[in-house]
Amino acid sequence: MNLSELKMNKRAMVVDVVGERSIKCRMMEFGFVFGAELEVVKAAPLGDPIQVKLGENDFIIRKDDAKNIIVE
Amino acid sequence: MDLYYLGFINPWRKSVNNKERKRIKIINFIKNNTLGIEPANFNGAMFQSLKKESNNKFKHVQVNHFNKEKLLRIALIGNPNTGKTTLFNRLTGSSQCVGNWPGVTVERKEGIVRAGGLQAKIIDLPGVYSLSPYSPEEIITRNFLLGSQADLILNIVDATNLERNLYLTTQLMETDIPLVIALNMADLLNYKGKIVDYCQLENELGLPVVSISAGKNAGINSLLERISDFENEDIKKNLKFYNSNIERKINKINEILKDFKKEFNNKRFIIIKILENDEYILRSLGLNFEILKRIQAIRDSSELMLLQDEIINSRHRFVGGIVRKTVQSTKKLKEISISRKIDKMVTGKYTAIPIFLGIVMLIFYITFGPIGSFFEKSTRSLIEDGINHAARVLLSQFNAGKTLSSLVEAVVSGLGEVISFLPQMMILFGFLAALEDSGYMVRAAFVMDKLLRKIGLSGRAFVPLLMGFGCSVPAIMSTRILENKREKNLSILLIPFMSCGAKMPVYLLFMNIFFVRNKALIIFLIYISGIIFSILTAVIFKKIILRGSRAPFIMELPDYKIPSLRNIYIQIWENLKDFLERAGTIILGSTVVIWFLQCVDLTLKFTSNSSKSLIAVIGSIISPIFLPCGFGNWKAAVALITGMISKESIVSTLAVVFSNSDIDLKTALNLTFTPASSISFIIFVLLYSPCMAAVSAVRKELKSTSKTLLVMGYCTGLAWIASTITYQILKLILVG
Structure with missing residues (x-):
């Protein structure tokens, strides 16, 4: 399952980050690394992007990019 | 002679080998050797080559008696939203100067710190999360560090966000440059029920760590002490990250x-x-x-x-x-943070967009409504009753000639007209600074991303666009944060339509004459129409501008914070300084030129009949173009030409060409313009070619003269069409 499919307020763990190298590295540097726990907090009023809580931080990320993050 | 600045000497590098030491010795010798004596004990070849090298370099260097050799260069680095700017302002006070990075045009801020024995130059580097080469900011920061342009890195670390912030620190630690950590906002962490043991942090990292609060001005002195003493630190970096x-x-x-x-x-x-x-x-x-x-x-x-x-x-x-x-x-973490609670409303499904519009309208109401108008009226009466009156008295006292009197009158009324709108411009700048400081901008990006995507932009472009309401120049420069080239070019094209602060005096001037009662509402509509035209433009150009490489849209959502008054004040002050500088140069200059052109006729003889003046002739050649727009008179045409230099000059020019001793500006404008033509004039001003400063910013960012000319031509063409349509429609409505 990828992050864009994760249901609201469900906790999950990052298992892998895929995709183009520059995008992948960016995500990993933000902390989307194997084992990191995250949670989808909410979606923007128009449905996209989504707000994701990762550790102590909140991020906003487009669903298209969230597809690169594989969670469990 | 400043060898240190040429990169010859770096007295803070500890690890200089013998060869290097010898080099420095020779350079010091050359530096002090004013008699040209050849040293006996130096290696001849090395000496000669260094002498040649230094002579070449020195040719372009001014002798500077200020002791720059003691000036330590400190690079201020940190994640975005860590209070980096606040710390920079704290450290440098008012001694900062803003420039550009060589080759690129992201703002480069520098400032001098003098405290105790420490004299240092602080360079504020763009906020970055990492030192990978994936964003322009990262590349700038990295090149700066690797180019050994810094003697010390001051890494500001947000204590409430240690994990993310320290990721950058690990990469900074891998460089050879000494590092001092400023642990910011540790006091805020306590509210979250946590405590950082910064002595332990110091031991774990092997770096000096100083706990500060940039916002509350706490710990700054200990930080400065630690910086000036960094050479004597005997802790060793812990570089054991890897297996x-x-x-x-x-x-x-x-x-x-x-x-x-x-x-x-x-x-x-x-x-x-x-x-x-x-x-x-x-x-x-x-x-x-x-x-x-x-x-x-x-x-x-x-x-x-x-x-x-x-x-x-x-x-x-x-x-x-x-x-x-x-x-x-220290205590159990409260489940839902305050920011989350605020966000329930601010980014809530049904409330987000109304709140956004509410905030924008509130800013408009305060800036253009009773409060802003009060300030405007006070300034105006100060200028008219005070300065103008004083000038007249002085002139008559000294029996000044007619020409001088008329020049002084022109300058006072021209500049005065612009300056009386200054308070309102400053209020707007203050609000923009407060919005940025509070963390709302990212929320707005979050809410607006999907809409912006429809016109080929992303939420990230929202910040530069919003800044455009202040001034196009920094807004255009800030498009550098957009990694996607197409998004960047499109944003640059759209920013001039975000009505900048300098255009505001034009609107207010006409509103005060023709639409006194609905002033705030109509100005709001003008701003909205700027946005509508930018959307239209985006739709047209979306297909034309080539697609760039895809960059992921991911942004950190910082916690809200109460905007610091000091930051707002500094922002307003910077803008004010910038404005006064322009008032004293470009606006004053164009006022004097316009006055002169108005005083002379084609044979350059002085004339009292302004309709025979040189400027009337020039204006009359152009003015027929504006007949369909409703303002086909030479005076309006001249004002629009000076507006190409700076938008404030429109108002000062109008003041010079319309008013004379018999009739004041308001009455004169009332005779020449109608409500319909005043609106179409405003629409033209809103859309047409950006000012000189903005054009040069566009040129720098697009790196293409032809594209820049295209932007200017497109804006002016659109302005003509739009104001013609506006005038023709309004003429029917307002007359009927």
Whole structure:
């Protein structure tokens, strides 16, 4: 399952980050690394992007990019 | 003579080898040797070459008696939203200057700190999350550090966000540059029920750590002490991030580079970047094929992707370990933070857009409504009753000639007209600064992303666009944060339609004459129409501008904070300074030129009949173009021409060409313009070619003269069409 499919307020763990190298590295540097726990907090009023809580931080990320993050 | 600045001497580098020491000695000798005596005990060849080198460099350097050799260069680095700017303002006070990065135009801020024995230059680098080459800010920061332009890195770390912030620190630690950590907002962490043991943090990292609160001005002195004393620190960086496998590879690459006699600073940093397959670094090293092949072999001995992942993971693990050891929870964390609660409304499904519109309208109401108008009226009466009156008295006292009196009158009324709208411009700038400081801008990006995507932009472009309401120049410069080239170019094209602060006096001037009662509403509609025209433009150009590489849309959502009054004040002050500078140069200059052109006729003889003046002739040639727009008189045409230089000049020019001793500006405008033509004039001003400063910013960012001319031509063409349509429709409505 990828992050864009994760249901609201469900906790999950990052298992892998895929995709183009520059995008992948960016995500990993933000902390989307194997084992990191995250949670989808909410979606923007128009449905996209989504707000994701990762550790102590909140991020906003487009669903298209969230597809690169594989969670469990 | 400033050898230090030329990069010859760096007295803060501890690890200078003997050769280097000798070099410095020779350079010092050359520096002090004003008699030209050849030293006996120096190596001849080295001396000659250095002398030649320094002579060449010195040709362009001014002798400066200020002791710059003591000036330590400190690079201020940190994640975005860590209070970096606040700290910078704290440290430098008012001694800062703003410039551009060489080659690129992201704002470069520098300032001088003088405290105790410390004299330092602080360079505020763009906020970055990492030192990878994936964003322009990262590349600027990295090049600055690797170009050994810094003697010390001051790394500001947000204590409430240690894990993310320390990730950058791990990369900074890999450079050779000494590092001091300013742990900011540790007091805020206490509210979250946590405490950072910063002595422990210091031990774990092996770096000096000073706890500060930039916002509350706490700990700044201890930070300065620690900085001035950094040479005497005897703690050793803890660089144990990586496992033995990676360390082995680091050593192997080190050996290879040694084999090929490649020597450079920041070796560990560069080697690790090589392992990460950082093409930018690889290219800049200029390695030959054979080295590259051997490096490749080492990297290939494990899977490339895995190696990169492993390096990033190792840093995260290292940081995670440190955070676990140094941060303790004192009480149970409250489940929902205050920011979350505020966001329930601010980014809520049904409330987000109304709140956004509400905030914008509130700002408008305050700026243009009773409060702003009060300030405007006070300033105006101060200028009219005070300065204007004083000038008249003085002129009559000294029996000044008619020409001088008329010049003074023109300058006072021209500049005065612009300056009386200054308070309202400052209020608007203050609000924009407060919005930025509070953390709302990112929320707005979050809410607006999907809409902006429809016109080929992303939420990220929202901030530059919003800044455009203040001034186009910094807004255009800030498009550099957009990684996607197409998004950047499109934003640059759209920013001039965001009605900037300098256009505001034009609107207010006409509103005060024709639409006194609905002033705020109509100005609001003008701003909205600017946005509508930008959307239209985006739709037209979306297909034309080439698609750039895709950049992920991911932004950190910072906690809300109460905007600091000091930051707002500094922002307003910067803008005010900038405005006064322009008032004293461009606006004053164009006022005097217009006055002169109005006083002379075609034969350059003085004339009292302004309709026969040189400027009337010039204006009359152009003015027929504006007949369909409703303002086909030479005076309006001249004002629009000076508006190409700066938008404030429109008002000052109108003041010069319309008013004379018999009739004041308001009455004169009332006779020439109608409500319909005043609106179409405003629409033209809103849309037509940006001012000189903005045009040069566009030119710099687009790096193309023809594209810049295209932007100017497009804006002016659109302005003509739009104002013609506006005038023709309004004429029917307002008359009927």
